[in-house]
Amino acid sequence: MGSHGHFRARGRGRLGAVSSVYTEKLEFLTNYPAIPTYRVLDVEGAVIDESQDPKLDKATLARMYECMITLNTMDTILYDAQRQGRISFYMTSYGEEASHMGAAAALTNDDVIYGQYREAGVLMYRGFTLEEFMNQCYSNERDYGKGRQMPVHYGTAKFNFQTISSPLGTQLPHAAGSAYALKLEGKKACAVCFFGEGAASEGDFHAALNIAATTESPVIFICRNNGYAISTPAKEQYRGDGIASRGHGYGMDTIRVDGNDALAMYNAVKEARRIAVEESRPVLIEAMTYRVGHHSTSDDSSAYRSKQEVADWQKNHSPITRFRKYLEARGLWNEEQEQALRKDVRKRVLKAFSAAEKLKKPPVEDLFNDVYDEMPPHLAEQKAELVRLMKKYPEHYDASDYAASKSM
Amino acid sequence: MQGVNESRFIKNTREQALANPELAAVKNSETKKLNLYQAVNEALATALATDEKAVIFGEDVSFGGVFRCTMGLAEKFGKHRVFNTPLTEQGIAGFGIGVAAVGHTAIAEIQFADYVFPAFDQLVNEAAKYRYRSGNEFNVGGLTVRMPCMAVGHGAHYHSQSPEAYFAHTPGLKVVIPRSPIQTKGLLLAAIRDKNPVVFMEPKILYRAAVEQVPVDDYTLPLGKAEVIKEGKDLTVVGWGSQLYVLERAIAMAEKRMPGVSIELIDLRSILPWDIETVTKSVNKTGRLLIAHEAPQTGGFASEIATTVQEHCFLRLEAPIQRVCGWDTPFPLVFEKFYVPSAIRCFDAMERALKF
Ligand SMILES: Cc1ncc(C[n+]2csc(CCOP(=O)(O)OP(=O)(O)O)c2C)c(N)n1
Numbered sequence: 001m002g003s004h005g006h007f008r009a010r011g012r013g014r015l016g017a018v019s020s021v022y023t024e025k026l027e028f029l030t031n032y033p034a035i036p037t038y039r040v041l042d043v044e045g046a047v048i049d050e051s052q053d054p055k056l057d058k059a060t061l062a063r064m065y066e067c068m069i070t071l072n073t074m075d076t077i078l079y080d081a082q083r084q085g086r087i088s089f090y091m092t093s094y095g096e097e098a099s100h101m102g103a104a105a106a107l108t109n110d111d112v113i114y115g116q117y118r119e120a121g122v123l124m125y126r127g128f129t130l131e132e133f134m135n136q137c138y139s140n141e142r143d144y145g146k147g148r149q150m151p152v153h154y155g156t157a158k159f160n161f162q163t164i165s166s167p168l169g170t171q172l173p174h175a176a177g178s179a180y181a182l183k184l185e186g187k188k189a190c191a192v193c194f195f196g197e198g199a200a201s202e203g204d205f206h207a208a209l210n211i212a213a214t215t216e217s218p219v220i221f222i223c224r225n226n227g228y229a230i231s232t233p234a235k236e237q238y239r240g241d242g243i244a245s246r247g248h249g250y251g252m253d254t255i256r257v258d259g260n261d262a263l264a265m266y267n268a269v270k271e272a273r274r275i276a277v278e279e280s281r282p283v284l285i286e287a288m289t290y291r292v293g294h295h296s297t298s299d300d301s302s303a304y305r306s307k308q309e310v311a312d313w314q315k316n317h318s319p320i321t322r323f324r325k326y327l328e329a330r331g332l333w334n335e336e337q338e339q340a341l342r343k344d345v346r347k348r349v350l351k352a353f354s355a356a357e358k359l360k361k362p363p364v365e366d367l368f369n370d371v372y373d374e375m376p377p378h379l380a381e382q383k384a385e386l387v388r389l390m391k392k393y394p395e396h397y398d399a400s401d402y403a404a405s406k407s408m
Numbered sequence: 409m410q411g412v413n414e415s416r417f418i419k420n421t422r423e424q425a426l427a428n429p430e431l432a433a434v435k436n437s438e439t440k441k442l443n444l445y446q447a448v449n450e451a452l453a454t455a456l457a458t459d460e461k462a463v464i465f466g467e468d469v470s471f472g473g474v475f476r477c478t479m480g481l482a483e484k485f486g487k488h489r490v491f492n493t494p495l496t497e498q499g500i501a502g503f504g505i506g507v508a509a510v511g512h513t514a515i516a517e518i519q520f521a522d523y524v525f526p527a528f529d530q531l532v533n534e535a536a537k538y539r540y541r542s543g544n545e546f547n548v549g550g551l552t553v554r555m556p557c558m559a560v561g562h563g564a565h566y567h568s569q570s571p572e573a574y575f576a577h578t579p580g581l582k583v584v585i586p587r588s589p590i591q592t593k594g595l596l597l598a599a600i601r602d603k604n605p606v607v608f609m610e611p612k613i614l615y616r617a618a619v620e621q622v623p624v625d626d627y628t629l630p631l632g633k634a635e636v637i638k639e640g641k642d643l644t645v646v647g648w649g650s651q652l653y654v655l656e657r658a659i660a661m662a663e664k665r666m667p668g669v670s671i672e673l674i675d676l677r678s679i680l681p682w683d684i685e686t687v688t689k690s691v692n693k694t695g696r697l698l699i700a701h702e703a704p705q706t707g708g709f710a711s712e713i714a715t716t717v718q719e720h721c722f723l724r725l726e727a728p729i730q731r732v733c734g735w736d737t738p739f740p741l742v743f744e745k746f747y748v749p750s751a752i753r754c755f756d757a758m759e760r761a762l763k764f
């Protein structure tokens with residue numbers, strides 16, 4: 001062993017690159033081959049290679065499709081609600097529905113999810129109800145985040161979905177750490193981290209993938225490459241072959257997937273989960289998709305991309321239509337069911353919406369809670385000061401929209 | 409924003425604008441009605457036009473930036489001078505340091521002050537110490553880092569913060585926060601031309617809300633100099649950025665409810681280095697001091713001002729120095745009106761100081 005190791009160290013690229021051999025050819029690597037994009041369905045929803053059809057049961061397929069429609073409907077209604085000034089902010093997932101449901105269906109609820117913000121479908125698939133979504137977006141007293149964060153910053157321990165944080169990329173190293181902890185516990189579970197191709201430019205991306213690789217942490221990094229980071233097109237974001245090409249650099253199992261193909265996403269995430277959990281290795285998945293909606297309600301994308309480009313994507317690459325055609329071809333779906341589902345979903349969304357709107361904001365005391373596990377004296381003093389001010393100047397501190405505080 | 413339109417500090421006419429002695433150099437200039445983001449744009453255009461080594465970069469700047477501050481600049485000055493960067497604040501700051509280290513002018517945009525923290529190492533350990541650690545062999549005086557800051561009413565944790573105190577704790581940096589379009593154009597041009605790295609924080613709520621007649625000609629306003637924007641004899645009030653309009657309303661309440669009282673208001677403008685002389689001179693006159701900022705109270709810049717004033721004016725003080733600040737919590741979405749140092753809170757503290 002010893003002499004063999006010695007030979008390798010001399011004969012090959014030394015300690016930093018143990019499998020490298022010497023060459024006398026002066027040659028810079030360039031023109032790397034592009035990583036292919038794995039798919040199961042063609043754009044018409046037909047299975048291209050039957051061996052790749054995961055043959056999911058009827059109930060799973062129905063749940064995936066229902067969630068896509070529900071997410072899409074919720075997005076439309078909440079986007080409009082923001083336009084009408086009823087909620088302060090919103091972000092849609094238009095065009096990315098398949099990647100959410102394909103991934104979610106391949107995971108178990110023990111897998112810890114870290115999202116960026118455009119992954120509401122994953123949470124929905126896990127069972128987060130319309131009421132729960134609306135309560136967060138309305139920042140009402142039932143919002144688990146107690147009204148403190150902007151709309152779409154969901155999170156719940158119940159579904160192992162860590163609360164969304166706006167600063168980009170920060171969740172990537174968290175996912176690596178959680179994955180390592182899951183491994184220490186001997187849990188048959190992994191961490192799953194979603195992020196945009198824009199966020200992949202943050203330093204935290206490098207930190208996370210490298211630390212996950214060296215610690216052999218069971219984490220799946222899922223990049224949603226939707227072509228834009230606000231106005232910045234992917235071609236100004238990086239010059240390599242997308243995000244997937246970086247996996248090689250980290251020594252990580254990597255795949256690029258057609259993110260508009262729910263079944264391809266399912267297969268990729270299922271296998272990634274096996275690698276992560278069974279073989280204790282991180283995996284990188286790049287889901288190629290398109291951000292059909294504006295970045296957020298604060299954005300008007302017509303300032304930087306043509307309406308035609310968006311329309312073309314919607315028409316030719318709708319992940320929902322593609323999945324529906326797959327279901328229809330198998331006799332699992334028809335126009336009648338479609339109409340009934342859409343009508344029912346719309347009704348349920350509107351009902352949840354008006355219920356959430358009627359609820360009060362969280363109690364004002366929640367301003368001071370949860371900064372620490374217990375309130376330190378200086379904060380208690382500040383809270384008492386606010387109580388004094390609210391009593392003295394009730395006309396300036398109208399708290400009638402807020403639920404009653406027990407402690408103030 | 410409440411009170412900005414009616415503010416007496418907003419210069420609505422050319423005459424008002426040019427009455428400012430600090431603008432004597434451009435006293436014959438035409439003026440143009442601009443809001444604060446347009447004033448940023450004007451300053452940036454002036455910088456590009458007058459300094460061929462100047463470049464502007466950051467996330468989404470080439471289509472005009474999410475607050476429209478860089479609108480039209482790429483078209484006018486070329487994509488090699490105004491360009492998008494990948495989404496990396498540490499990269500933006502570090503790249504800017506490199507641009508400046510070889511003698512060029514780097515004007516970087518961080519999309520929100522809340523997102524400057526990945527760049528903290530580059531700014532605090534690199535930009536700030538570049539000159540000192542090299543024995544003045546090198547410097548990055550050509551670096552200016554702009555970022556929108558302060559509350560907007562719906563920004564929650566990550567679109568509301570005022571991180572000036574973190575940077576104020578960093579010898580080698582300058583930190584500037586303007587209050588209006590005229591101030592913005594002059595201070596930003598001064599920051600860009602200053603021979604030290606400057607963190608320039610723009611109160612985002614004023615981008616559209618504050619409109620003034622801004623001199624068209626090229627001008628700068630002094631860094632490190634506060635401005636007394638309202639004179640008074642009984643209490644000195646210090647603030648910066650959009651908080652000044654809150655303080656103006658609080659002062660109006662106090663002067664109305666306490667006839668005979670007059671209150672002095674100082675726009676600090678530069679947080680680092682700050683104008684100790686103007687502030688202490690005022691407190692030596694009034695004997696009382698109140699400082700207000702949106703950032704949390706503990707370790708906020710008010711603490712620094714209070715300590716210094718206490719050192720300089722101890723025997724003259726007639727009441728405890730008042731701090732009215734954000735509470736020591738993250739910036740909370742639905743509780744914003746309870747969190748901020750609102751006019752009524754500032755008024756209450758003014759009364760406390762005056763009746764002590
Ligand atoms: C550290 C940080 N910098 C900047 C921003 C502002 N910002 C919010 S979303 C966004 C674009 C993100 O693009 P991408 O990661 O591709 O995700 P997508 O919106 O396309 O889903 C930017 C720049 C932020 N939230 N955090």
Ligand SMILES: [Mg+2]
Pocket residue numbers: 196197198224225226227228229230291
């Ligand atoms: Mg993107």
